[in-house]
Amino acid sequence: MSAATTRSRTPDRLCAEAVDLARSAAEEAAAPGVVxxxxxxxxxxxxxxxxxxxxxxxxxxxxxxxxxxxxxxxxKVVTLxxxxxxxxxxxxxxxxxxxxxxxxxxxxxxxxxxxPTDAEDxxxxxxxxxxxxxxxxxxxxxxxxxxxxxxxxxxxxATPANLPVAPSRGSIAAVAEELGxxxxxxxxRYGLHVAADRWEEAYGAKTPMAQAAPASCVTCGFxxxxxxxxxxxxxxxxxxxxxxxxRVVSLTYGCGGHSEAAVMPKPPRPAxxxxxxxxVDPFPLRPAADSGSVPVGADEDSAELGHS
Ligand code: SF4
Numbered sequence: 001m002s003a004a005t006t007r008s009r010t011p012d013r014l015c016a017e018a019v020d021l022a023r024s025a026a027e028e029a030a031a032p033g034v035v036x037x038x039x040x041x042x043x044x045x046x047x048x049x050x051x052x053x054x055x056x057x058x059x060x061x062x063x064x065x066x067x068x069x070x071x072x073x074x075x076k077v078v079t080l081x082x083x084x085x086x087x088x089x090x091x092x093x094x095x096x097x098x099x100x101x102x103x104x105x106x107x108x109x110x111x112x113x114x115x116p117t118d119a120e121d122x123x124x125x126x127x128x129x130x131x132x133x134x135x136x137x138x139x140x141x142x143x144x145x146x147x148x149x150x151x152x153x154x155x156x157x158a159t160p161a162n163l164p165v166a167p168s169r170g171s172i173a174a175v176a177e178e179l180g181x182x183x184x185x186x187x188x189r190y191g192l193h194v195a196a197d198r199w200e201e202a203y204g205a206k207t208p209m210a211q212a213a214p215a216s217c218v219t220c221g222f223x224x225x226x227x228x229x230x231x232x233x234x235x236x237x238x239x240x241x242x243x244x245x246x247r248v249v250s251l252t253y254g255c256g257g258h259s260e261a262a263v264m265p266k267p268p269r270p271a272x273x274x275x276x277x278x279x280v281d282p283f284p285l286r287p288a289a290d291s292g293s294v295p296v297g298a299d300e301d302s303a304e305l306g307h308s
Contacts, residue, residue: 015049015069018078022051022067029083047071062091123191127183203244205252213254214261221259
């Protein structure tokens with residue numbers, strides 16, 4: 001038996017000697033050939049001992065088969081308690097579990113996924129009034145509830161004639177509706193800041209692309225402006241060949257696709273042909289006769305040419 005790992009309590013002698021019983025139990029529970037050397041034992045209590053065996057299974061580096069054996073008081077027979085695979089001190093373990101809300105990363109959401117937004121989300125703040133109550137014409141508003149209760153009216157899809165169809169004139173909700181600000185919540189100052197920081201980091205002046213750019217986005221024809229306060233520092237790139245196409249870019253960002261940075265050179269045009277009409281170039285119709293092999297009928301041809 002290998003050197004035993006012991007707790008303060010001395011292990012029971014008969015249980016400590018029951019290595020073969022423990023091994024056969026481990027081999028029965030494990031796949032064939034994956035139970036390794038005896039790796040020690042611990043005393044779990046009076047006449048209760050756990051034996052450890054190395055696990056040779058791939059993917060379970062550092063794990064050990066733990067077989068607990070026990071003996072009844074004044075009994076000589078050691079019996080089996082349980083067999084289990086346990087991680088050792090240097091075992092390869094899965095990373096600690098993290099709740100999904102903390103595990104979520106940008107780009108993780110897929111079609112059909114829902115991402116609830118915390119009611120206390122610091123990135124958002126109330127849309128138009130700061131008040132929590134719903135609009136006066138909302139089916140869940142207090143005003144509506146009172147009317148329903150008082151007149152025993154039914155809330156239907158169609159608006160009854162005696163119910164208000166719009167927020168009362170001059171109220172904050174009415175002004176908000178007039179201005180088109182119907183969102184219950186909008187970006188808070190904090191939300192604006194974190195978005196701006198994120199965009200600046202991804203497509204800002206400090207990126208290698210911007211550092212090497214011939215000019216910045218603020219002068220680029222491909223920059224589509226955006227509204228709101230963020231529009232003072234950001235726009236959307238609309239150059240399909242640029243790395244930031246469709247992305248929000250800082251006005252200080254830039255890339256080699258800048259509309260004015262490099263103008264495409266025109267293809268060179270060949271020079272027009274020059275025709276010299278003041279001279280006549282001799283152009284022999286037949287090869288010269290001095291080559292030694294005069295073709296048959298060459299004399300006749302020459303004679304004919306001489307006549308013409
Ligand atoms: S093409 Fe380049 S320089 Fe122009 S807006 Fe897009 S990222 Fe900015």
